[in-house]
Amino acid sequence: MKRIGVIGNFSGRNAGDAAILGGLLEDVTDLFPNVVFDVPTINPGFVARTYRDYRVNPVGLLPWNLSIKIFGLPIVRSVLRSDLVLLTDAILFDLNLFNPLFNYLSTMALVLPLARRAGIPIILYNVSLGPVKSTAGAWCLKRVLDVSSAIIVRDAESLELMDRLGFPRDRAQMGADCALNVRPSPRHTALAMLKEGGVPEDGPLMTINVNSYLNVFLGGGARTVDVSDFASCIARTVDRLVDDLGLRMSFVVTQPMDLKLTREVMARIRRRDRVGMVSNVRHSYRDLAAVFAAAELHLGMRTHSLILPTAVGTPAIGIIATPKNRGFMRSIDQDDLMIEFPDLTTDHLVEVVEKAWKDRAVLRERLAPIAAREKGKARRSARSLTPHLADGRPR
Secondary structure, three states: OEEEEEEOOOOOOOHHHHHHHHHHHHHHHHHOOOEEEEEEEOOHHHHHHHOOOOOEEEEEOOHHHOEEOOEEHHHHHHHHOOOEEEEEEEEEOOOOOOOOOOOOHHHHHHHHHHHHHOOOOEEEEEEEEOOOOOHHHHHHHHHHHHOOOEEEEOOHHHHHHHHHHOOOHHHEEEOOOHHHHOOOOOHHHHHHHHHHOOOOOOOOEEEEOOOOOOOOOOOOOOOOOOHHHHHHHHHHHHHHHHHHHOOEEEEEEOOHHHHHHHHHHHHOOOOHHHEEEEEOOOOOHHHHHHHHHHOOEEEEOOHHHHHHHHHOOOOEEEEEOOHHHHHHHHHOOOHHHEEEHHHOOHHHHHHHHHHHHHOHHHHHHHHHHHHHHHHHHHHHHHHHHHHHOHHHOOO
8 A cells, every 4th residue: 555645734724724635635545545645734633533534644743743843753754654745735935934833845845855865756736836035945945846756836826936946847737726626515514604603594695704914925015904904994895795785794714813803804894783704613624615605706815715615616806915816816717806915995895896796697607617627637636646656556
């Protein structure tokens, strides 16, 4: 039985990361049923519970395992005992480069060359590269790219970053985010969640997501965003949309660190009788996908709050607070549904959302073949593993 090491940020706190791992396990196991997965994680219990339908071995990254999150003995052992290493997600950026509590890139630049020297193939599997802005970060990323047997990226921005680093673009192929192949929970789960979250049962549903990383990826002279001003802007937008369109709205929190900001926004909303909230604190990524499937339109800031609606056929408007958002929206040909962060005003938000709401049936119809195309690209990435899993008895 072949052993695959899967490296990503799988703590269970981020529903998007959880969906990535779920999609990867589904796609790879469908082709190669006789493999076992090593998954390094700071939350072994979450991985064991959530993915119990697969042959998954959680690898603890806790201090008593001699690890500071990703940096330590467990990741070295896991990589060196694997027959194949898959690095996925969007963990190859240089923000806080030498802080292993936040950053994976510097550790990968140390560990993955060890695997390569041991003859273990490394595949960057449906990844998003960057952002990388420092000389040290560029060196680390090039080192990871150099030792990779295959590079499968999920957005054009990753190819453009390779160009800027002087790394041959023809070494890469295009894939798509593994989370696109999420299997949502049944509709009755979503309805129960919405009711519990204080969302009224009458009227068409729209979902919304905000991201507490308001200033993290802004640079190059971009204005600093005041949290209070941002919360007021979103609250005014929600009130106007409820009044103008007769909506019921649900905030969807995909990362618990966004709860504080979400509550600040909700505290400023006048029409609280039409607005509620669901989160991944108590519900799985599949449950959140079911909520998105029940909505007619989504407005989101976190990248996977855009990917999960797309996966279930719901049109999404992306607030471009991070480069990953722009990359994903471009990958699904939805450039006209992007709102750049410097353009974030209540009037502009309302204008874009109301136009999309009016055209939502057309947008849904337009999205369907694009989503199907991207799902297929994500699944086909698993076929690239065939040369490395010859004994895994592919179907």
